[in-house]
Structures are given as C-alpha cells and as structure tokens.
Amino acid sequence: MTGRFWMLGAASAVSAAAIIAACTTGPTPMIPLPADGSAGSFKSDPVTQFERAGKKSGFLFATPETQTMQKDDFDNPAFLLVDQGEAMWVKAEGENGKSCGSCHGAVANLRGVGNTYPKVSKDTGKLFTLEHQINYCRTERMKAPALPYTSANMFALETLVMYQSRGLPMNVSNEGAARPFFEEGDKLYHTRRGQLNVACIHCHENNSGNYIRADLLSEGRSNGFPLYRLKWAGVGSFDRRMEECYGQVRAEPEPFGSEELAKLQLYVNWRANGLLVETPAVRR
C-alpha cells in the first residue's frame, strides 16, 4: 500500500549518483523551461532544475520510482484532476452565468500568476492564497457558491492554475503590504508546537537530508503544490499537507483556508523562491 512504509524497502540513504541517474535518464527535462530565458543558465542541465539558489526541491528527496511518476505527464495521476479542472474552467456557474474562461480567456493566460501567491488582495487588503482568490472570483464576479477548501473541485482548479506556471521560478513577495503577514508567518515557522514540541525548522532546516524513522526529511520547499501524494492516493493542497505536519507533531491542525495557514504558506512559499514550479508534483 502507500504511505510511510514505502521507504522501508529503500532504507539506504539516497546517493547523489542515484539522484543524478534518475534525473538525467529519459528523453527530455522534466519541467518545460520557459523560452524567455527566465529560468536562467540551467536550461540544459536537468539536475540543477531541482537545485537552485542553494535550495533543493522535494523532488531530490523522493525515491527514483516516485520521480519517474512525476517525470511523465501520463503516469502522473494528478493530471486526471487537471482534466477535471479544465472541464470546470469552461463551465458557466452562478447567477452571472459566467465561467472562469469568460473573464480570463484561455487558462494559459494565467501563466506567471500562480507562482506569486499568496499575496495581499488589492480589493480587500487581506492575505489571499490562490484558493482564497478563486473563491473571491466565484462569489464576487460569478455570483457562484464558494468551493470548500477541502473539496476535490477546489484542488482541481488550483492545480490547473498552478500548472500553467510550471517551469517558472517561485516568485512570492515579502515586501510592502505583505510584510506584516510575512513576519507572522516567519514566527509561525519558528514556533514550537504540539505534544512533540517542535517547530518546522527542527525537521526542515536542522535535519533536512536525515531520516526520521523511515522517512527522509526534505527542506520543506513548497514549489510543487497542489501535488499528488502517494500516501493520500490523491491530490492535495498546501493546507492538506499542513494538516499532516501539525498532526505529525501531535498539534491541533488549523482548518483549511484559515488565516494562520495563509500566513504560513506565504512564508513557506517565499522559502521556495527561485525553485521552479513543479505543479503537479508527485511525492510519497
């Protein structure tokens, strides 16, 4: 089955040679790099697509089998949800009789948008994650009901929009109106919580690359969300992963879509700045 027992069979530390072999075999680089050169000088080197600005993507901490699933858009089960998102994009909903496409046109027009979230909404002054923005468009512009933050429909639309930015560097701003939210997110990341009384940094900064029981700890870079997690046998958002993180330290999880998770996501996405968007990624 899935989940934490995955790693027991491959208990040896993932060697650099194995990672390089997994990334360089195969016909094309996994992430389509933008033609405008915004991905910098790493165009021809598949390995450094995943290690940029001194940061390592979670891809490098996954087993070769998991990496293989992400490399092929057919094998990647998250694309079943992207198909669902594409169907939702053109479907008119709500009293105004509009679909997402009525205002935005083709969803490809949103390339370069998803990788800047969370950001402060100009309309409301609140910190918006991509999910908050989707629901704002639905309730205010389409006069359609908001999607629950736990629903597959929300994950489908969010994955579709983030997927348009695949290959672009994460580019979240922590300046200006976002600064106070960013500083609170920074504090949250460094706050001990739960029965185990640890903060995010204890796993993801102090111990990345080490094993906790049978799981290899990554650097916690959030450049692949929403992603397909083998443990869930499905796609989930950042908030869904946070529910697990909080649970793993035996802390009370925050509700999906809450302000606290939005501030945390701002900080964690900022930590991933420079890494290329891999949505929809595949992780264990």
Next chain:
Amino acid sequence: MSTARIRLPASIKKGDIVEVKTLVTHTMESGQRRDAQNNVIPRKILNKFACTYNGKEVFKADLAAAISANPYLAFFITATESGTLDFVWTDDDGSTIKESAKITVA
C-alpha cells in the same frame, strides 16, 4: 467523476509491437480500511478490464483488491491495421467505464 486516459505511440508501422498505456480514476476501495468510527469501508473496485481492437478482444485482465487507486495498466499489442481500440473497465456493482482511442497504422 471517472475519467480514463489512454496513451499510444505517435507513429506506428504495421507489425510493430505497441505499448498501450491506460490510466483511470477510481478509488479502488479494498474493503480492508476502516473509517473514523471504526466501521469497515465497503469494498468497491474495478474488477475487470478488457481491450478490443476493431472488435476483437486482444487483452483482458481480472483486477483484485490489492491494486491501488487510479489503476495504471500498460500492455503490448501487435499493430495490424488502423481502427479503434475500445477499453472497458467493470466495477463491482456492474457499472462500466468505457473509453476509445483511434489507432493509425502506417
């Protein structure tokens, strides 16, 4: 919300051995799991798969509860003529998921 995806190679010559890849959305509930109230979540899986090539069955499989969610099945066929590949997955409750793909043989 079940969708199926099929992949065939782009260019196929007559007599080629072609790998057909299929992926379908389905929870494939094994019947071994329990919910938060400790009730067994009932088994609900796709238990049969069949592929016909211009009406003639070329591949079939019985699937059991150990197959994970969103089953991925890949198999090989010999390309003989252009036409249609029809795929059908059968659920425990008798409902089916059907998908077709055109195969063009040079």
